[in-house]
Every structure is written in structure tokens, then in C-alpha cells.
Amino acid sequence: MLFSDATAMSEAVRNREMSAEELVQETIAKIENLDPSLNALTSKRYEKALQEAKERDFSGKPFAGVPLLLKDLGQNQAGEPSTGGSRLLTSYRSGQTDNYVQRLEDLGFIILGRTNTPEFGFKNISDAELHGAVNLPDDLTRNAGGSSGGAAAAVSSGMLPLAAASDGGGSIRIPAAFNGLVGLKPTRGRIPVGPESFRGWQGASIKFALTRTMRDTRRLLYHLQTCQLESPFILPKLSRQNLESPLPKSLRIAVQLNSPVGGRVSEEAQTSVLEAARFLEGQGYEIHLLDRPPLDGVDAMQSYYLMNATETAAMFDHLEEMLGRPMMLDDMELMSWALFRSGQTIPAKLYSKVLSAWDTYSHHMAVFHQTYDLLLTPTTAEVAPKHGQFALSENLKNKLANIDAFPMQEQQELIWEMFSDSLDWTPFTQQANLTGQPAISLPTGRTAQGLALGIHFTAAKGREDLLLAVGQLFEESGRFV
Known part of the structure; x- marks a missing residue:
């Protein structure tokens, strides 16, 4: 049976038009048919899922019996693999279920397996050496994003x-744009965290999902949201009325076309934004084209990489304790090694300044949103990249392998160079992670070759x-493509 979205699936289960077991069986058949060409999954739990479909009580569950895949990074389910795309964790099994995954199960989802991700989620593409690259369904020579x-x-x-997802710098919104999907990154503090990790990447990383419809996006946010008092980031819940209200009749929308880090933005990406702006203007909304981005993108990304390196160093210190030995280059991919080793040289006072800068960015954007209700940009500067598009030069790889030989400032320059090509491809999403704002990618664009492009809206916190x-x-006006 064909379903428009997960909401339709759950309605079929509640109305006894289809059993949860039948839904799981159909989904397994689709996965087995499609995944050999895509490499989207890293592990499967079909037998357990089928048993749960038979035995669980789905009455009153908003996503009753809906099959779901977890991301194989930071979404732990007791007894199941959680490799983070790393060969270090090939045999690791989670000791407990985290609060986010438990909440998904409480909503009625049935977990069938886990999806592919780059090692520890550092990239905007998915090409882990452990599991291999994920192919874009629209063009198998391209990467599905990361x-x-x-x-x-x-x-x-x-x-x-x-499907369950997470976003620490665009990791929901970038693949949403490449794949023609809806990708919401909620406000920092909106989604359950813990019981082990409460401030992923100092609050930059947040879990949610990739969806096909606004109905699923809204429904999942409403039921998944929390006001978690033990969390370092606490928000009041949104009411159903809040989430179902139409757009106000009066809005001021800022439009930014140029890259916040100075890179090239394709004509197709700009055209998608301008078409969206014209559509909104035709609906009676004020459109204001910005001369420059509201934040200094280079400063923001430098702070982001400092955070990333420091958090990576802390993560590998924990793995060293767990494994009882020091980490070596052979244990991980080169990018992970460079972040890990560079993080060892960053002084605490500099890290403190970085986090203070994030608070300043957040304040600046709060002031910005006193004038503009929404910020509209491309989601990405280009369509999904070809496999191998961001390959590093041999000279840079040699320097990264020997990054300990360089002083701290030069290490950070190497980290910037390591990410520079991929950052130019996707420069718009990271700032909402630093400020904690909600942002969404909408599937409104296609190139002449049929490749998807997204437009990106950012709003004030909450x-x-x-x-x-x-x-x-946009969806009701038939502008999703």
C-alpha cells in the first residue's frame, strides 16, 4: 500500500486498515530492494521489529506502528550497534537507550535499523571508510549528503x-536539500537529551528527523518536544495552536544570496531563493534583500572549528579510557585525527572565549529578528556533490597526518583548509547551530538535470x-518539487 506520509501510516494502523506487522514487512521489502544501490543502512533489526509489531500495544500512539530508522550516530538503543561510522566502534553495543530514542518508541515507532553517516558526523557528505559512501537516489554518482x-x-x-536524524552544522538540512526533503532543525533545547550526553557540541547539535511532508514535521515536533529541567537548555513547550497557526498577515523577510564565507553560490541556488522571495512578495509579505550576511561567517566558522576540535579531543580521551590505550592515526580517518590532535593544543581560556562569542552571535541574531521575522537563504550553494569531489591533496593529507608538528594557530589554519572546499559548498546552515535558532530547508527547487535544491529559513529562537x-x-501552493 502507498502512503503519503508517516501520519497516514499510523492512521491506517489505528483504523485497522493495516497491521503494524504488515507495515514492517512492506518496509523491509522496500529496504531490501532499494538499499543495495544506495548503501543507506549500516545495520538491521528486522526480527526484533517484527516481534515488536506483533506484541506492542499501539493504542493512543500518534505514530502507531510506523517503521523507523535511527541514525548510526548518537541515537543509542540498548543492545544495538552504534558505530558512529568509526572502525573503533565496529563491535560496540549501546548499554542503554537514550531519551530521544525512548521518546520515539513511546510515540509508537518501530525501529528497523540504523542509517549511514560519516565518521563521527564531521562532514557534509556520508562516506565513512567503515561503511562506504551513500549514493544520492537521483544520481548514484553523487553523494546523498551528510x-x-x-x-x-x-x-x-x-x-x-x-527517518531519525541529527544536525550539528546542517546535518539534517544539507541532505534534505540534496534529496528534495523537508529538513527542520528545532531550537536548541526543544528535543529530549541525555541521559549520557546533555550538550552535544555545546548545544550546537540537536536531534530531529527528515520528512516528506509538513504534516509529519509538525506532528513529530509537537509530540517529541520537551521542557526538560535537567537539561542545560530549557524551553517552554509550543502549544498545538501555535504549531497549527497560519502565517501572520504581515511579515518582514530578509533575503541573503551571498555566501557568509565568501564562496561562490550557484545561479540555480540563487534563482530558487529569488523565486521563493517573489512568491512571498506576491502573498503580501515585505521582502528586503541584504547587502551582507547578518553575522561574520568566517569568524563564526573559526569558532565552530575550535569547538569541534576541543570536543573531539574530549571524546577521544574518553575512548582512550574505555579501551585502555592511546589513540593512534590508524584508529580513525584522517579528518578525525586532525581534529583530535589539534584539540589537544587549545587552551581552556580560548575555548571559554569561543562559547562567549556564541552567546554574542545569539544576541546579535535576536536583535536582527526584532526587525526581520525570517531570514531566507539557499540551503546549499550547489546541488549534491559528485563522489570524491572534496578529496584532499596529498600535501594537505601529509600535513594533517603530522599535525602535532605545527603550533596551534597553524593547526587551525590546516583545519580550515581541510574543510574549505566542502564549506564553500554548504556555507549557510552552521550559524543557526551556533546561535541555537530553529531553521528549515524546504524542497522547492530542481535544476534542469533534475537535481534537488533547497531554500532555507531561519527564525528567532522558539x-x-x-x-x-x-x-x-509553500507545500499547499504546490511549490514542493
């Missing part, structure tokens, strides 16, 4: 209508209602 690339490929190919309403407007 770090939630496997999740995006699973949804866009039709394996299932919704204003997911505006993002959902603008998404609903």
Missing part, C-alpha cells in the same frame, strides 16, 4: 516516509511556528 546522508537517501528513495507555517504555505 551527516544524515543514509537517513535522507532512505526517505527520498521511498523506503519509508520519515519560533518554529513561523517555519512550519511558511513551509505549509
Whole structure:
């Protein structure tokens, strides 16, 4: 049976038009048919899922019996693999279920397996050496994006209508744009965290999902949201009325076309944004084209990489304790090694300044949103990249392998160079992670070759209602492609 979205699936189960077991069986068949060409999954739990479909009580569950895939990074389910795309964790099994995954199960989802991601989620493409690259369903010579690339490929190919994902710098929104999906990154503090990790990448990383419809996006956010008092980031919940309200009749929308880090933005990406702006203007909304980005993108990304390196060093210190030995270059991919080793040289006082800078960015954007309700940009500067597009030069790889030989400032320059090509491809998403704002990618563009492009809206903290309403407007107007 064909379903428009996960909501339709759950309605079929509640109305006894189809059993949860039948849904799981159909989804397994789709995965087995499609995944050999995509490489979206890293592990499967079919037998357990079928048993749960038979035995669990789904009455009153908003996503009753809906099959789901978790991301193989930071979404732990007791007894199941959680490799993070790293050969270091090939045999690792989670000791407990985290609060986010438990909440998904409480909502009625049945977990069938886990999806492919780059090692530890550092990239905007999914090409882990452990599991291999994820192919874009629209063009198998291209990467599906990252770090939630496997999740995006699973949804866009039709394996299932919704997949769990996470976003620390665009990892939901970038693959959403490449795959023609809806990708919401909620406000920092909106989604359950813990019980082990409460401030992923100092609050930059947040979990949610990749979806096909605004109905699923809204429904999942409403039921998944939390006001978690033990969390370092606490928000009041959004009411159903908030989340179902249409766009206000009066809005001021800022439009930014140029890259915040100075790179090239394709004509197709700019055209998608301008077409969206014209559509909104035709609906009676004020459009204001910005001369420059509201934040200094280079400063912001330098702070982001400092954070990333420091958090990576802390992560590997924990792995050293767990394994009882020091980490070596052979244990990990080169990018992970460079971040790990460079993180060892960053002084605590500099890291403190970075986090203070994030607070300043957040304040600056709060002031910005006193003038503009929404910021509209491309989601990415280009369509999905070809496999191998961001390969590093041999000279740079040699320097990264020997990064300990360089002083701290030169190490950070090497980290910037390591990410420079991929950052130019996807420069728009990271700032919302630093500031904690909600942002969404909407599937409104296609190139002449049929490749997807997304448009990206950012709102003030706590204003997911505006993002959902603008998404609903585009969807109902037939502008999703």
C-alpha cells in the first residue's frame, strides 16, 4: 500500500486498515530492494521489529506502528550497534537507550535499523571508510549528503516516509536539500537529551528527523518536544495552536544570496531563493534583500572549528579510557585525527572565549529578528556533490597526518583548509547551530538535470511556528518539487 506520509501510516494502523506487522514487512521489502544501490543502512533489526509489531500495544500512539530508522550516530538503543561510522566502534553495543530514542518508541515507532553517516558526523557528505559512501537516489554518482546522508537517501528513495536524524552544522538540512526533503532543525533545547550526553557540541547539535511532508514535521515536533529541567537548555513547550497557526498577515523577510564565507553560490541556488522571495512578495509579505550576511561567517566558522576540535579531543580521551590505550592515526580517518590532535593544543581560556562569542552571535541574531521575522537563504550553494569531489591533496593529507608538528594557530589554519572546499559548498546552515535558532530547508527547487535544491529559513529562537507555517504555505501552493 502507498502512503503519503508517516501520519497516514499510523492512521491506517489505528483504523485497522493495516497491521503494524504488515507495515514492517512492506518496509523491509522496500529496504531490501532499494538499499543495495544506495548503501543507506549500516545495520538491521528486522526480527526484533517484527516481534515488536506483533506484541506492542499501539493504542493512543500518534505514530502507531510506523517503521523507523535511527541514525548510526548518537541515537543509542540498548543492545544495538552504534558505530558512529568509526572502525573503533565496529563491535560496540549501546548499554542503554537514550531519551530521544525512548521518546520515539513511546510515540509508537518501530525501529528497523540504523542509517549511514560519516565518521563521527564531521562532514557534509556520508562516506565513512567503515561503511562506504551513500549514493544520492537521483544520481548514484553523487553523494546523498551528510551527516544524515543514509537517513535522507532512505526517505527520498521511498523506503519509508520519515527517518531519525541529527544536525550539528546542517546535518539534517544539507541532505534534505540534496534529496528534495523537508529538513527542520528545532531550537536548541526543544528535543529530549541525555541521559549520557546533555550538550552535544555545546548545544550546537540537536536531534530531529527528515520528512516528506509538513504534516509529519509538525506532528513529530509537537509530540517529541520537551521542557526538560535537567537539561542545560530549557524551553517552554509550543502549544498545538501555535504549531497549527497560519502565517501572520504581515511579515518582514530578509533575503541573503551571498555566501557568509565568501564562496561562490550557484545561479540555480540563487534563482530558487529569488523565486521563493517573489512568491512571498506576491502573498503580501515585505521582502528586503541584504547587502551582507547578518553575522561574520568566517569568524563564526573559526569558532565552530575550535569547538569541534576541543570536543573531539574530549571524546577521544574518553575512548582512550574505555579501551585502555592511546589513540593512534590508524584508529580513525584522517579528518578525525586532525581534529583530535589539534584539540589537544587549545587552551581552556580560548575555548571559554569561543562559547562567549556564541552567546554574542545569539544576541546579535535576536536583535536582527526584532526587525526581520525570517531570514531566507539557499540551503546549499550547489546541488549534491559528485563522489570524491572534496578529496584532499596529498600535501594537505601529509600535513594533517603530522599535525602535532605545527603550533596551534597553524593547526587551525590546516583545519580550515581541510574543510574549505566542502564549506564553500554548504556555507549557510552552521550559524543557526551556533546561535541555537530553529531553521528549515524546504524542497522547492530542481535544476534542469533534475537535481534537488533547497531554500532555507531561519527564525528567532522558539519560533518554529513561523517555519512550519511558511513551509505549509509553500507545500499547499504546490511549490514542493
